[in-house]
Amino acid sequence: MRHAEAMSPQGPGASPATPIIALVGRPNVGKSTFLARASGRFAESANVPGTTVGAEARPVVTAAGPAILVDLPGTLALDDHPTGDAPFWQLLLDAAPDAVLVVADAGNLARHLPLALACRDLGLPIVLAANLSDEASARGVEIDTGSLAQLLVAPVHGTVGRDGIGVSAALEDAVRRGRQRVAVRDAGASPRATIPAAVYPPSVEGRLASETNHLRISPSLGAAAAPAAPLARFVADGRVSPRGAATIALADLLAPHRRAMAVAWAERVERRHAVAPALAERIAEASVRPSTGIPLLVGVLAATFALVMVGGGAAAAGLGSAWNAWASPPIHAVVGTLVPVPWLANALLWALDAGLLAMLSVGLPYVLAFYVVIAALEDSGYLASVTVLADRVLGAVGLPGRAAIPLLVATGCNVPAIYATRVLATRRERVIAAFLATLTPCSARSAVVIAALVPFAGPWVALAAFGVVSALTVAAGVGANALLPGRQSPLVLELPPFRRPLLRSVTAKAWFRFRDFVRLATPLMLVGSFVLGLAFESGAVHAFSGVVAPLVHGWLGLPAVAGIALAFSFLRKELALQLLLVLAAAEAAGTAVVAVGAPIALNTLMTPSQLFVYAVVASVSLPCVATFAALAGELGRRTAVLMSVASIALAVTAGGMLARVVGIA
Amino acid sequence: MASPPAFPAAVPLSSLATGRSGRVVAIPADAAAALAAEGLAAGDLLEIETRQPFGGPVVVRVGHARLALAARIARGIVVEPLGVGAPTR
Numbered sequence: 231m232r233h234a235e236a237m238s239p240q241g242p243g244a245s246p247a248t249p250i251i252a253l254v255g256r257p258n259v260g261k262s263t264f265l266a267r268a269s270g271r272f273a274e275s276a277n278v279p280g281t282t283v284g285a286e287a288r289p290v291v292t293a294a295g296p297a298i299l300v301d302l303p304g305t306l307a308l309d310d311h312p313t314g315d316a317p318f319w320q321l322l323l324d325a326a327p328d329a330v331l332v333v334a335d336a337g338n339l340a341r342h343l344p345l346a347l348a349c350r351d352l353g354l355p356i357v358l359a360a361n362l363s364d365e366a367s368a369r370g371v372e373i374d375t376g377s378l379a380q381l382l383v384a385p386v387h388g389t390v391g392r393d394g395i396g397v398s399a400a401l402e403d404a405v406r407r408g409r410q411r412v413a414v415r416d417a418g419a420s421p422r423a424t425i426p427a428a429v430y431p432p433s434v435e436g437r438l439a440s441e442t443n444h445l446r447i448s449p450s451l452g453a454a455a456a457p458a459a460p461l462a463r464f465v466a467d468g469r470v471s472p473r474g475a476a477t478i479a480l481a482d483l484l485a486p487h488r489r490a491m492a493v494a495w496a497e498r499v500e501r502r503h504a505v506a507p508a509l510a511e512r513i514a515e516a517s518v519r520p521s522t523g524i525p526l527l528v529g530v531l532a533a534t535f536a537l538v539m540v541g542g543g544a545a546a547a548g549l550g551s552a553w554n555a556w557a558s559p560p561i562h563a564v565v566g567t568l569v570p571v572p573w574l575a576n577a578l579l580w581a582l583d584a585g586l587l588a589m590l591s592v593g594l595p596y597v598l599a600f601y602v603v604i605a606a607l608e609d610s611g612y613l614a615s616v617t618v619l620a621d622r623v624l625g626a627v628g629l630p631g632r633a634a635i636p637l638l639v640a641t642g643c644n645v646p647a648i649y650a651t652r653v654l655a656t657r658r659e660r661v662i663a664a665f666l667a668t669l670t671p672c673s674a675r676s677a678v679v680i681a682a683l684v685p686f687a688g689p690w691v692a693l694a695a696f697g698v699v700s701a702l703t704v705a706a707g708v709g710a711n712a713l714l715p716g717r718q719s720p721l722v723l724e725l726p727p728f729r730r731p732l733l734r735s736v737t738a739k740a741w742f743r744f745r746d747f748v749r750l751a752t753p754l755m756l757v758g759s760f761v762l763g764l765a766f767e768s769g770a771v772h773a774f775s776g777v778v779a780p781l782v783h784g785w786l787g788l789p790a791v792a793g794i795a796l797a798f799s800f801l802r803k804e805l806a807l808q809l810l811l812v813l814a815a816a817e818a819a820g821t822a823v824v825a826v827g828a829p830i831a832l833n834t835l836m837t838p839s840q841l842f843v844y845a846v847v848a849s850v851s852l853p854c855v856a857t858f859a860a861l862a863g864e865l866g867r868r869t870a871v872l873m874s875v876a877s878i879a880l881a882v883t884a885g886g887m888l889a890r891v892v893g894i895a
Numbered sequence: 896m897a898s899p900p901a902f903p904a905a906v907p908l909s910s911l912a913t914g915r916s917g918r919v920v921a922i923p924a925d926a927a928a929a930l931a932a933e934g935l936a937a938g939d940l941l942e943i944e945t946r947q948p949f950g951g952p953v954v955v956r957v958g959h960a961r962l963a964l965a966a967r968i969a970r971g972i973v974v975e976p977l978g979v980g981a982p983t984r
Contacts, residue, residue, distance in 0.1 A: 307932050337959050338959050340934070340958060341934035369959060371959070485931060486936075489931075489934075515945070518947075518954050520947055614963075617963070618952050618963045619951075621947065621952045622948075622949050622950060630965075631963070720926070720965030720967045721963055721965040722929045722930060722933055722962065722963075722964055723933075723962065723963045724934075724960055724961065724962055725954065725960075725962070
């Protein structure tokens, strides 16, 4: 169970009297932003459905006392499967909430109220946050929260999660209601029903009553007859009342009634006045209209890459010279003084000087710049438009349009892309999308292609390499689609309104992701560089290049020593370039000592044609170790191994063919 | 999939022109759950906002919400067309 560890908000430190408040809402209603406002931090949130993929618990202190806030993934209904395995009601009841804070779209109550009604039917105290009320006002919709509270028999607050308006008031109400429930439960009484006795028409209430009786009896049977069904288990635990459980069991019967109630109530509490469509709305429409949307998409993609590559390139160059001027000499001096053994000192310098520099000059400018851009695009709502535009194209490889999200993320880093495949409905889609994500050049691999090819072979060769890699990715997708049984699930997606990205949210999100990346990558980079340094200093590397020579030299037409860089790029993809530079320097200097500061001529090692083949093979073959770890964790080790083998086979086959086309083998 | 005889004017959503409105008459059984979860059911008014070329998805407006629907689903949804430009918002 993936959720097991995330789903125990009451750690040993939490007082049993602290109420647990669950945040529930449809996707993209701003729950995570709401939570961030409530707890003072910015969660992973994006203006695209399905960003919160696991549950997250955070302790908060409100004016009404302490509480634990649990952010649950966005869900369309209690019996929906937002994370692909357990139904949402199970995630909710696993969190053992004492109150539910339902976050709804104030401008779209008819669509959002059924979920609030379903939560209320569970017998849990609810508070409704009519969120995004600024956007609703902009569209000419005002909510009479007082009337809605009367209809719902629960507190209702108009909120704007982005600006924090109404957030504390709504949260305090939820904490208050949660505390009451905790107090009643601790006093040994069963919590009072918080909903009107009869909500539905008599025939429906009759079915509910008989199901309730059935569930009231079955927990006692269930204790003897293991394993009890999850629903009966929750009833036995007292997490949900028998009637509440009955409303889950009969969700299909109740759904039309809840929907009708929601429509009627929305009609009663909404005050509408005509307003001209806002600019954001007109942009949102233009972004999916093919005549304007496709040029816009091309422009956005081009601007993203230009920004990342130009801005990142400039920053990388600046960082590199700063490092060589200020950091490298003292590191050399310190290592030279502390480690008197020359070969060990040199191996250490591989890690501490070249390794850290590689981390800084690739990681910081390219990865961080890309994270900022992608976070801004996510928050604006534009990624949903990309989904619509990409649906037909991605349909050709068996993926729904929303797979554009992980694939776009993959151009930054494959690791978050593999986690992002959770937005897809089936395992089949996840496997195809993850495979294509691992073939998509991440910023590190793009940097390898650009830095190896642009200076030594020309920008058009670099572009051609990207073209070949893209063609291979599409071919792999078509192949995977044909090989895997089943077919894609058709697109049904609500498009979010466009929003101006919040600087604080964008920078916070980019920073959190970058920090995770640095944590994962730095140790691997240091250890990898050190191991390679040892191999190089001890001469073991040449024995290795002898082993791979037939493949690397014979089939791919590359110098055998390039095989070392290819093999070690498994540790970090940018090593494919860093190592190549180091090897070129060593080759040029005739010594193994790394001269990082010296301008390194890659063309002393390989011809432009060889660099072209090398860049394609390095980009396609084998995901890095971090990607492999993410694949194994998300899709299983067997799938991860299969994908790695497939990518090596693809890279070697295509590389060999390319080598013959360009005439180097 | 034949249109129900009770609605002689009913057409598949996919054949409704861009900018036209219609009332949903029938929803394909295999997509009913997904559509209900997105708040689309028989009886709803919707308007075609835009459609993607080469059999790509259709974007419809339902109340304040905008929904993107795969062409395969749009072909299965039966709507009764309303007058040109009839407001749905």
